[in-house]
Amino acid sequence: xxxxxxxxxxETVVLSQYFGDADARTIKGWTxxxxxxxxxxxxxxxxxxxxxxxxxxGLRGRGGAGFPTGLKWSFMPKEKKKxxxxxxxxxxxxxxxxxxxxxxxxxxxxxxxxxxxxxxxIRAEIAYIYIRGEFxxxxxxxxxxxxxANAAGVFGSIKIYLxxxxxxxxxxxxxxxxxxLEGKRGNPxxxxxxxxxAGLFGLPTTINNxxxxxxxxxxxxxxxxxxxxxxxxNPKSTGTKLFSVCGHVQRPGNYEVTMGFPLKALxxxxxxxPPAGRTLKACxxxxxxxxxxxxxxxxxxxxxxxxxxxxxxxxxxxGVIVFDDSADMVYQIMRLAKFYAHESCAQCTQCREGTAxxxxxxxxxxxxxxxxxxxxxxxxxxxxxxGKTICVLSDSCAxxxxxxxxxxxxxxxxxxxxxxxxVLVG
Amino acid sequence: xxxxxxxTEDHQPVFAGKxxxxxxxxxxxxxxxxxxxxxxxxxxxxxxxxxxxxIMAEVAEVLGVTPAYVKGVVTFYTMYHQHPVGKNxxxxxxxxxxxxxxxxxxxxxLLAQTGAGDAGATSPDGKWTIVEVECLGACGFATPIxxxxxxxxxxxxxxxxxxxxxxx
Numbered sequence: 001x002x003x004x005x006x007x008x009x010x011e012t013v014v015l016s017q018y019f020g021d022a023d024a025r026t027i028k029g030w031t032x033x034x035x036x037x038x039x040x041x042x043x044x045x046x047x048x049x050x051x052x053x054x055x056x057x058g059l060r061g062r063g064g065a066g067f068p069t070g071l072k073w074s075f076m077p078k079e080k081k082k083x084x085x086x087x088x089x090x091x092x093x094x095x096x097x098x099x100x101x102x103x104x105x106x107x108x109x110x111x112x113x114x115x116x117x118x119x120x121x122i123r124a125e126i127a128y129i130y131i132r133g134e135f136x137x138x139x140x141x142x143x144x145x146x147x148x149a150n151a152a153g154v155f156g157s158i159k160i161y162l163x164x165x166x167x168x169x170x171x172x173x174x175x176x177x178x179x180x181l182e183g184k185r186g187n188p189x190x191x192x193x194x195x196x197x198a199g200l201f202g203l204p205t206t207i208n209n210x211x212x213x214x215x216x217x218x219x220x221x222x223x224x225x226x227x228x229x230x231x232x233x234n235p236k237s238t239g240t241k242l243f244s245v246c247g248h249v250q251r252p253g254n255y256e257v258t259m260g261f262p263l264k265a266l267x268x269x270x271x272x273x274p275p276a277g278r279t280l281k282a283c284x285x286x287x288x289x290x291x292x293x294x295x296x297x298x299x300x301x302x303x304x305x306x307x308x309x310x311x312x313x314x315x316x317x318x319g320v321i322v323f324d325d326s327a328d329m330v331y332q333i334m335r336l337a338k339f340y341a342h343e344s345c346a347q348c349t350q351c352r353e354g355t356a357x358x359x360x361x362x363x364x365x366x367x368x369x370x371x372x373x374x375x376x377x378x379x380x381x382x383x384x385x386x387g388k389t390i391c392v393l394s395d396s397c398a399x400x401x402x403x404x405x406x407x408x409x410x411x412x413x414x415x416x417x418x419x420x421x422x423v424l425v426g
Numbered sequence: 427x428x429x430x431x432x433x434t435e436d437h438q439p440v441f442a443g444k445x446x447x448x449x450x451x452x453x454x455x456x457x458x459x460x461x462x463x464x465x466x467x468x469x470x471x472x473x474x475x476x477x478x479x480x481i482m483a484e485v486a487e488v489l490g491v492t493p494a495y496v497k498g499v500v501t502f503y504t505m506y507h508q509h510p511v512g513k514n515x516x517x518x519x520x521x522x523x524x525x526x527x528x529x530x531x532x533x534x535x536l537l538a539q540t541g542a543g544d545a546g547a548t549s550p551d552g553k554w555t556i557v558e559v560e561c562l563g564a565c566g567f568a569t570p571i572x573x574x575x576x577x578x579x580x581x582x583x584x585x586x587x588x589x590x591x592x593x594x
Contacts, residue, residue, distance in 0.1 A: 083457075095521045095561040133505045134517070134562050136575040161455045166464055167504035169560065183463030183489075185502040201457055246523040246565035253566045288522065319565065321523050335522045339560050345502075 016256045019106045027148040030109040038217035050121040056224035058238035063209030075196035085200040086127035087207040091172040094287035096319030099242035100210035104138035108145035114213030169343035188391035233260030237304030248324035263301040278324040286316020289396030291403035333404040334362035340397035351394035354385040368422030476507035512548040512555035517572040519562040527568035535586040
């Protein structure tokens with residue numbers, strides 16, 4: 001993606017308006033562009049009124065689950081008896097997703113402003129922004145922006161701190177993130193209690209994704225009706241969404257479109273389609289944790305929460321991974337399972353054993369040593385990995401395996417029948 | 427037998443003087459000391475290069491937890507070095523999106539041209555450690571690598587010689 005950012009004419013530019021514009025990173029440049037106006041407006045409002053605006057806008061969590069943001073905020077205790085916390089999930093690690101990184105790199109004040117508004121809405125004194133350890137550049141830019149904003153005193157009594165992760169995908173799971181912030185191993189917690197009742201340090205906590213919070217200042221400033229109007233298909237999915245497109249396309253990068261935009265137009269018109277001479281084979285539309293779509297499903301898919309479900313997958317984080325006809329789906333699905341095996345926190349047996357064994361079985365198939373019963377074995381294991389663990393990492397490993405075997409069974413069978421050159425995995 | 431203790435493993439405490447002051451500032455952000463464990467380990471690694479048993483014991487003492495507890499946390503996260511690493515610690519993303527864009531070739535080129543030999547090993551001159559890591563969160567800029575704290579996007583095998591020259 002080239003900078004300065006030249007959006008494609010079909011993009012709806014809201015969050016990405018200042019991507020590539022270094023001046024917008026400074027507080028001076030940000031306020032010149034109308035930044036922090038929404039915050040001063042929100043700080044004059046009652047917290048409940050701020051929550052209501054966000055509720056009315058239809059904004060849903062952009063981290064993957066798509067839970068209505070205003071509703072989540074309203075779960076915080078009505079009567080404030082203890083300290084409240086806000087956690088910002090900037091532990092972006094879902095394979096295929098790289099949108100939060102871009103928000104932090106180019107518009108750090110947008111995130112800080114959204115964070116402060118959210119903290120006000122849930123009546124939190126302290127907000128922690130948990131940034132993954134590998135994001136060294138976003139960390140530096142966020143630190144500088146926070147320093148500037150603190151010096152300008154824009155947050156009132158709200159305190160915002162950055163907290164650096166140390167390399168663990170699972171810390172993107174909300175309760176694992178809280179454990180990590182408390183100085184513990186990043187093991188997800190059993191729910192209930194939910195964070196709004198007992199979250200960080202056992203106190204009422206709300207956790208939101210970076211992209212979700214970056215949208216909040218726009219909603220406060222331009223109104224819920226404006227945001228609700230950004231909708232091309234299902235009224236339950238509103239606003240714009242950043243889609244990170246990677247893999248076999250000519251122009252990978254972040255693209256911002258209105259909810260309900262066709263995936264086909266995103267991949268072909270905006271990203272230039274697969275490399276010359278290649279055709280699209282498969283696509284994972286919402287980060288590696290969601291089921292794989294075939295070419296037909298991809299080309300029929302509308303990009304909103306309901307549209308992707310209608311094709312048998314999920315919108316997830318909006319990380320779109322594209323595979324052309326040169327991709328070996330058996331190898332790619334094995335590689336995804338290997339990722340989950342590496343990232344399992346190992347608390348639950350189904351996940352610890354399941355992610356490792358499914359990887360090994362697929363490695364065996366690739367090596368030409370597979371047994372005819374292996375596909376049934378993989379499906380059986382996947383069933384035991386779904387809906388049976390504390391968090392959904394195990395389910396996320398099973399999703400591409402089950403959908404992969406269903407949709408690309410022929411590729412698995414070719415290895416099993418010895419019709420394909422074996423691949424030794426190092 | 428005289429040179430068994432490496433120069434980096436001396437017995438000077440890490441948390442003293444300015445570094446201790448830095449930790450005190452960090453502690454003010456949290457309601458208890460334990461929450462400062464990850465930041466404290468980051469500071470220790472920056473000062474010492476890696477997290478040795480002695481460092482873990484020191485961190486434990488400063489934060490009022492046991493050394494075993496600290497070890498449990500250190501071993502959970504991949505970014506704390508439990509052994510000394512080369513001057514240039516290189517993390518290469520090899521997860522699916524980068525894999526299909528040729529990450530394997532980048533790893534091979536780095537291993538060959540730095541003399542590190544194997545992933546995870548350190549080159550004989552002590553300058554390079556190359557590791558394969560899972561998703562670095564920059565899939566549209568395949569293949570991303572981290573050389574120490576420098577994040578480099580869109581690395582191809584052809585660009586490796588220049589990177590190796592720059593950091594050598």
